[in-house]
C-alpha cells in the first residue's frame with residue numbers, strides 16, 4: 176500500500192535548516208555536530224576557475240568560520256589556486272560530512288588576509304609544518320620526492336636554533352559567502368535541500384529539488 180510508505184521510510188527529521196533565516200546559524204549548528212561525529216570536519220573542496228575557464232578543485236582546511244570573515248584558509252600565494260583567485264576571486268567551497276550525512280556548498284568572493292593575520296596563524300603551526308612551508312614551492316615541479324625532502328632538511332638546518340619566520344608568500348584567504356546550498360542526505364534520493372542567496376544584504380531562502 177502506498178500509504179504504508181510514509182511509515183516505512185525515514186524522512187529527514189525537522190532541522191534548523193527548516194526554521195533558520197540566517198544560513199550561518201545552520202552552518203554553525205551542522206559544523207559543531209560534524210566536529211563531534213565526522214573525521215576532518217574542516218576539510219572542504221575549494222573550486223576555482225583557471226585561466227582557460229576550466230574549473231579546478233582541491234581540498235583545503237578551513238581554519239576559522241565567522242560572519243565577519245566568512246571561511247578562512249591558508250596557502251601559498253604562488254600556488255595555482257592563489258593565482259586563479261587573483262585572476263577571478265569567485266570560488267566555491269563544499270563540505271561533505273559522511274557520518275552526519277550533510278553537504279554544504281558555498282559560493283563567494285575570496286579576499287587575501289593581512290600579513291599580521293598570516294603571521295599570527297603561522298606562529299601557531301607546528302615547527303615541521305613551518306619548515307615544509309619553506310621547502311614546498313607549491314604547485315611547481317620538483318625533480319623527485321627526494322629533492323623535496325632535501326629542501327626540507329636544508330631549511331631545517333638554515334633555521335636551526337631560531338624561530339621559523341613566515342615565508343612572505345605563505346598566506347591565506349577569507350571567503351565571504353553569497354550563496355549557501357544545504358543538503359541532508361537520504362539513502363533513497365529524496366534529500367532535503369535548502370538554498371540561501373544574499374540579495375541587497377538580505378538572505379533569501381528556498382527549497383530546491385535534490
Ligand SMILES: Cc1cc2nc3c(=O)[nH]c(=O)nc-3n(C[C@H](O)[C@H](O)[C@H](O)COP(=O)(O)O)c2cc1C
Pocket residue numbers: 215218231233234235236237248249250251254255256257313314
Ligand atoms: C585534507 C586535505 C587538506 C588540505 N589542506 C590544504 C590547505 O589548507 N592549504 C593548502 O594550500 N593545501 C591544502 N591541501 C593540499 C591541496 O589539496 C592541494 O593539493 C595543494 O594546495 C595544491 O593545489 P593547487 O596546485 O591547486 O594550488 C590539502 C589536501 C588535503 C587532502
